[in-house]
Amino acid sequence: xxxxxxxxxxxxxxxxxxxxMMRADVSQKNIADELSVSRxxxxxxxxxxxxxxxxxxxxxxxxxxxxxxxxPSSYLYHTExxxxxxxxxxxx
Numbered sequence: 001x002x003x004x005x006x007x008x009x010x011x012x013x014x015x016x017x018x019x020x021m022m023r024a025d026v027s028q029k030n031i032a033d034e035l036s037v038s039r040x041x042x043x044x045x046x047x048x049x050x051x052x053x054x055x056x057x058x059x060x061x062x063x064x065x066x067x068x069x070x071x072p073s074s075y076l077y078h079t080e081x082x083x084x085x086x087x088x089x090x091x092x
Contacts, residue, residue, distance in 0.1 A: 010072045014046050017059070017070065026062040034058060 044050035
């Protein structure tokens with residue numbers, strides 16, 4: 001997700017998310033180790049190339065920010081992230 005896409009959707013910019021994680025003293029490796037997933041799985045999520053409710057929830061808890069503030073496009077109306085590229089016509 002590039003910056004213009006993040007701002008358009010209302011989602012937190014990846015850079016802002018990384019800064020929030022640094023402030024919370026949490027790394028992508030920490031999240032991956034805690035969840036027993038690869039670091040690449042976490043990295044792909046940061047670059048909007050994958051979705052994982054488990055990873056997103058762990059990041060949200062680690063930085064103590066509500067899911068709806070970080071990813072409103074996915075969590076404002078739903079409890080699970082939408083798949084990348086999926087039509088939003090179901091929201092109407």
